[in-house]
Structure formats: C-alpha cells, structure tokens
Amino acid sequence: DGGITQSPKYLFRKEGQNVTLSCEQNLNHDAMYWYRQDPGQGLRLIYYSQIVNDFQKGDIAEGYSVSREKKESFPLTVTSAQKNPTAFYLCASRKIGLAGRDTQYFGPGTRLTVL
Amino acid sequence: EDKVVQSPLSLVVHEGDTVTLNCSYEVTNFRSLLWYKQEKKAPTFLFMLTSSGIEKKSGRLSSILDKKELFSILNITATQTGDSAVYLCAADNNAGNMLTFGGGTRLMVKP
Numbered sequence A: 001d002g003g004i005t006q007s008p009k010y011l012f013r014k015e016g017q018n019v020t021l022s023c024e025q026n027l028n029h030d031a032m033y034w035y036r037q038d039p040g041q042g043l044r045l046i047y048y049s050q051i052v053n054d055f056q057k058g059d060i061a062e063g064y065s066v067s068r069e070k071k072e073s074f075p076l077t078v079t080s081a082q083k084n085p086t087a088f089y090l091c092a093s094r095k096i097g098l099a100g101r102d103t104q105y106f107g108p109g110t111r112l113t114v115l
Numbered sequence B: 001e002d003k004v005v006q007s008p009l010s011l012v013v014h015e016g017d018t019v020t021l022n023c024s025y026e027v028t029n030f031r032s033l034l035w036y037k038q039e040k041k042a043p044t045f046l047f048m049l050t051s052s053g054i055e056k057k058s059g060r061l062s063s064i065l066d067k068k069e070l071f072s073i074l075n076i077t078a079t080q081t082g083d084s085a086v087y088l089c090a091a092d093n094n095a096g097n098m099l100t101f102g103g104g105t106r107l108m109v110k111p
Helices: none
Strands: A005-008 A009-012 A018-027 A032-035 A042-053 A052-057 A064-066 A076-078 A088-094 A108-113 B005-006 B011-015 B019-028 B030-038 B044-049 B056-058 B061-066 B072-077 B085-093 B099-101 B107-111
Touching: A009 A018, A018 A032, A018 A088, A018 A108, A042 A064, B005 B085, B005 B099, B011 B019, B011 B072, B019 B030, B019 B085, B019 B107, B030 B072, B044 B056, B044 B061, B044 B072, B072 B085
Parallel strands: A009 A108, B011 B107
Antiparallel strands: A005 A018, A018 A076, A032 A042, A032 A088, A042 A052, A064 A076, A088 A108, B005 B019, B019 B072, B030 B044, B030 B085, B056 B061, B061 B072, B085 B099, B085 B107
16 A cells, blocks of 8 residues: 555654654655644645755754655654644655656644643 | 745635635746645645646636746635635745645635
C-alpha cells in the first residue's frame, strides 16, 4: 500500500520537552516537506529536503530540527526552543527531477498539544 | 517574497448553490497553481493549472487560471454538504521545489 505515513496521530508534550514526529513515504519521492497549520490558517513551511543528507529551512524553522538520512524518512523534532508548538503538523512528499514535477502528496498529519 | 491570497476567508451556502473561490498570487518565476481540499486531515489534490484560460473540470468542480491578471478561481456547482471543507490554493515556481500556500477558504454547505 503506497503512501505517506505520519506518527503518532496525536501527541501531548510537556513544556521543556523535545518531541520527534515521524514521516515515512514509500512513493520513491525525492523531496519531502514539513508544514505547520494553525487553526483557521493555511500551511506554513518549516523545513524541506530535496535529496538525502540535505535540507533547507522554510519560513518558520526556528525551534525545529530535521534529518534526512534515508530517502523514505524525514523526521521532525520540535525542540523546547519552539515557543508555541501546539499545532497540526503535515508532512508531504513530491517527485521532482528533469522529467517534471508532480503535485505534493500529504500524510494524515500529527496533532501536537503542549500541556 | 512569494505571496498567495485567498478570498473569501469563509463562506456559508445552502445545498444546490454555486460558489466561486478566489486565489491571487505574486510569485517569481511562476510555474503552476494548485488547488487542494482539506476536510479533517490531510489536503487532497484537486487541480494543477499551468496554462491560462484552459478550464480544468472534475464533476461539479472546475478551475481556471489567468496568468495575466495573476489569479485563479475554483467553481463548485450544485453544492452538497460533502463539499464542506477548507479549500487551499498554492503556487509553484521554477526556482525551487516549494509551494507557497494561501490561507484557505472555509466553505460550509448547509442542508
């Protein structure tokens, strides 16, 4: 069954804790993305990666970190430095390259709540 | 800085009505405009528009792009309660591989 999976679906964090959100895809997509969505708002880009072992900051990278050790996986760590982490986090992936680009496909999301 | 603006922010209609959602963009090296529907969770892809003036259609949904005036519209005819969702548009550029999203339009269709 091909697609993008995110885990966990819901996550509760105490203030001062780091937490890691998982994102895996088996679509053989080159690029992967992390977005944050706050209630009633659109998607804001946190980080993205176009190839393994390389990633770039998006518009709101402060307080977050990522890694891309494998093509299939792009975990996001929400650190204690992120002042207001309660939000819905969406991972996406996309095929890119000389042959052209497809749309982005999204995972089901992780809802993070800070207690 | 690339920017995408959607209007209206929210809309309430009754079943059977027709709605038009708007998306304007200012994007360097514009490539395409995408529409997504988001219900409770992940956005699902609706349309990708690359050429001006060519309508894309899927059932009761249709969309068109105007690259001269830098906007796109999404039309939904004979709306149903299942059309209730947030509709997102996003602009793609040739410079990178990122999408710039608008803030979304929240559509509620009442029975």
